[in-house]
Amino acid sequence: MKTRLSQALLVSFAAIFCSTVNPAALAENAVVKMALPADFPELNRNEDANWLTSNGSGMESKVQKLFSVNYKLLRQLDGYTPDSIAAVFGERMIKEQDVHIKLLLASIAAERGHEESGKFILKMAENIDYETTISRLYALRPLVNAPHPPEWVFEAVHQALGDTRIATGMEKSRWGRGQQFEISYLADEETFLTYDLGTAKNRKSVPVLIEMAKRTDGSRGPVQALGRIGDPRGIPICLEFLAQEDAAINAKKASDSAPREELTGALAGLKAKDAVPTLLNYLYSEHVIKALGGIGDERAIEPLRRIVASHGHVDPDPYTWAARFQQRSFAARMALIKLEPDDPVPRWIAVTQDMSLEWAQRREAVWELGSHPDPRAISPLLSLVKSDLNGAVVNQSITVLSAYRYKAVVAGLIECFDADFAGKSDWKRANTPAMFSENIAKALHILTGQDFGSDKTQWAKWWNETGKNIENLK
Numbered sequence: 001m002k003t004r005l006s007q008a009l010l011v012s013f014a015a016i017f018c019s020t021v022n023p024a025a026l027a028e029n030a031v032v033k034m035a036l037p038a039d040f041p042e043l044n045r046n047e048d049a050n051w052l053t054s055n056g057s058g059m060e061s062k063v064q065k066l067f068s069v070n071y072k073l074l075r076q077l078d079g080y081t082p083d084s085i086a087a088v089f090g091e092r093m094i095k096e097q098d099v100h101i102k103l104l105l106a107s108i109a110a111e112r113g114h115e116e117s118g119k120f121i122l123k124m125a126e127n128i129d130y131e132t133t134i135s136r137l138y139a140l141r142p143l144v145n146a147p148h149p150p151e152w153v154f155e156a157v158h159q160a161l162g163d164t165r166i167a168t169g170m171e172k173s174r175w176g177r178g179q180q181f182e183i184s185y186l187a188d189e190e191t192f193l194t195y196d197l198g199t200a201k202n203r204k205s206v207p208v209l210i211e212m213a214k215r216t217d218g219s220r221g222p223v224q225a226l227g228r229i230g231d232p233r234g235i236p237i238c239l240e241f242l243a244q245e246d247a248a249i250n251a252k253k254a255s256d257s258a259p260r261e262e263l264t265g266a267l268a269g270l271k272a273k274d275a276v277p278t279l280l281n282y283l284y285s286e287h288v289i290k291a292l293g294g295i296g297d298e299r300a301i302e303p304l305r306r307i308v309a310s311h312g313h314v315d316p317d318p319y320t321w322a323a324r325f326q327q328r329s330f331a332a333r334m335a336l337i338k339l340e341p342d343d344p345v346p347r348w349i350a351v352t353q354d355m356s357l358e359w360a361q362r363r364e365a366v367w368e369l370g371s372h373p374d375p376r377a378i379s380p381l382l383s384l385v386k387s388d389l390n391g392a393v394v395n396q397s398i399t400v401l402s403a404y405r406y407k408a409v410v411a412g413l414i415e416c417f418d419a420d421f422a423g424k425s426d427w428k429r430a431n432t433p434a435m436f437s438e439n440i441a442k443a444l445h446i447l448t449g450q451d452f453g454s455d456k457t458q459w460a461k462w463w464n465e466t467g468k469n470i471e472n473l474k
Contacts, residue, residue, distance in 0.1 A: 036077070036084040042092075043070050045101060061191065062100035063107070063135040074108070078451065082112040090114035099124075100135045107139040111146055122156055130169040133183060137191040144196040151204075157197060158208045160187040161222075184212070194221030198228030206231045213237055218244075220262040227266025235272045238263060246278050256318035258285035268294025276300060283307065284314050286331040293335025301339050307332040330361050334368075345374045352384060352393075359390040366393060370400030375474075378404055382412040385440075391424030391431075395439060402443035407473045410447055413440050414463060417456035447473065 047065035067074070077085055086109050093105035094116060103124065106117035124136045137160060143153040163183035170179050187193045194212070197205045206229060213222040218241040226234035245259045258264075259282065267275045268291040276297045282288040283303055292300040307314060312325030312332075319325075337347045351357065351365035366384070369377045381404075384397040398416075401409050417440060421433040430436045437454040444459060445451050448470060452458035 033079060033081045034084075036080040036088045038088055040088060041073060043073070043101060043104065045098070047100075061134040061138040062131060063104050063138045066100060066104050067138075070104075075451070077108070078445075078449070085109070086112035086114035086117075090117050093117050093120065099132055103135050103139040107142050111143055118150075118152060122152070125156065125159065125163075128165050128167050128183065130167045130186075131172050133167055134186055134190050137187050137193060140193065141191065141196055144193065144200050149200060149202075154197075154200075154202055154204060157187070157193050158205065160184065160193060161208060161212055163187070188212075188219070188221040192221070194225045195228075198225035201229050203229065203231050205229065206233050210234060210237050213241075218263065220260075223266045224262050227262075227269030230269050230271070232270065234266070235270050235274070238266050238270060239272060239274055242267065242275055242278055246281075255316070256284075258282040258288050261287040264288050264291035265294075267291055271295055273297045284318055284328070286327050289328065289331040289335050293338040296339065298339065301336065304332040304336050304339070308336065330357065334364065337368075345369070345372065345376055348372075349377055349380045352380060359393055362390075363393050363396050366396045366400055370396075370403050373404045375404075375406055375408070378406060378408050378412065382409075382416065385413070385416045386419045389424075391421070391426040391436070394421070394424060394436065395426035395430045398436070398439045398443050402446040405447065405473050407468065407470070410444060410463065410467065410470075410473065413444055413447075414456060414459045416440055417454065417459070 043066065045066070047062055047069060089105050089112075090109040093102055093109055093114075096102040096105055103121065106114075106120045109117035110121060121136060121139055124132065127133065127136070140153060140157055140160075143149055144157060161184050165183050166180050167183060167186060170181070194209065197209065206226065209222040209225050209229075210233065213219070213226065214237065216222065218237075223238065223241070226238065241263055242259055245263065249257045249259075259279075264275075264279065264287055267279070271294075273295060276292065276295060276299055279288050279292055279295075280300065280303060289304065289307070292304065308329055312327070312329035314328070334351070337344045337351075348365045348368045352362050352369070354362065366381070369381065378401070381397045381401050385394055385401070388394050388397070398413070401413060417437055419436075421430075421436040424433075424436065425431040430439055434454065441452070441454045441459075448467065450459075450462060450467070452462065
């Protein structure tokens with residue numbers, strides 16, 4: 001793969017971009033949008049002003065920090081027409097001198113169809129300075145994650161993942177002077193673009209990811225992305241990695257080792273049934289058990305039933321502490337919910353209500369209900385929001401309910417503003433009562449397209465007057 005910007009990519013850019021469908025125009029919750037005024041507030045340029053990121057390390061790209069600092073302001077853009085956002089932010093991008101602010105403006109405008117902004121992002125691939133590179137790569141992430149990304153975005157990401165040039169200016173990185181990293185590594189491990197490709201599920205990315213997996217000897221990014229996409233073309237290479245790891249474990253007689261979790265997870269996403277005989281040799285591993293549930297092969301049912309019946313014990317068992325038995329038994333219980341023919345929804349609901357389990361285990365069942373939105377789970381999930389003692393379970397239930405497109409969810413979440421969140425915490429995602437209420441407001445915004453913040457009175461007024469008639473909710 002060429003590492004320099006393709007001239008053909010630039011030449012064909014305008015035609016590709018003009019055919020792009022703007023994700024904002026496809027919002028399921030149609031609301032009347034206004035034209036963005038030219039005097040819309042400028043971005044906050046202080047990248048260190050009270051920002052939060054996915055891991056909060058303080059080492060993220062300047063664009064990532066700037067996006068986080070301006071999150072509340074940028075969220076207001078949902079109320080404006082895509083064309084007007086492209087025009088205003090595109091004009092600001094053209095005039096901007098600071099490269100990191102310029103990249104953020106370009107990302108916002110390009111997502112709404114601004115041609116010059118997209119060309120600028122592509123042109124910046126010629127720059128291999130560390131700080132500029134990770135800002136450019138991060139600027140691509142919102143575009144990859146848009147509902148209908150243009151093809152040029154995937155071409156740019158594929159190019160970055162194959163870019164073997166060494167980044168310069170590493171003294172400005174968290175790694176320090178003397179370190180050397182390829183652009184490809186930065187695209188994968190620093191800005192998580194392989195993860196984004198997996199989320200986007202663009203099948204054109206599969207050959208690129210396979211080649212990257214081969215080149216990196218099965219590194220986690222491309223392997224996980226192949227599993228998330230689920231294209232069967234990824235099965236042979238993942239089976240090859242499984243065979244290699246199985247042989248290495250056996251050669252070392254490492255009776256307490258198992259194939260890597262990212263690999264077994266990918267095999268589950270790929271529904272790779274040919275992996276089952278090998279994986280059945282590692283039933284002492286919780287992530288292997290989980291993978292067997294994801295693969296969906298009935299050959300795993302009886303072995304997993306035996307684990308549940310024995311309260312998590314296996315023979316031979318390399319682990320002897322009680323916590324491991326409980327975790328293994330739980331993993332088998334969850335896998336069997338997927339494998340056995342019984343209706344899974346009541347069983348997941350039962351797990352969320354089983355207070356003998358660890359909070360993280362109950363939250364795992366909440367996650368499953370989010371992936372399988374069934375109206376029978378609405379009332380139990382709302383009950384968790386209102387009264388569960390663990391903040392992480394509460395917060396995850398709020399997030400999951402945003403996937404349930406039912407009027408009962410909107411009405412229920414509005415009532416949840418009155419819940420007592422005092423003393424509850426979900427780390428930095430919700431560690432004050434106000435943050436839980438903000439997350440309820442975000443879920444309501446996703447469901448309805450409206451934005452009244454955490455003001456229950458306004459939400460209730462809108463719901464009672466017009467919201468109940470919203471057509472895109474059941």
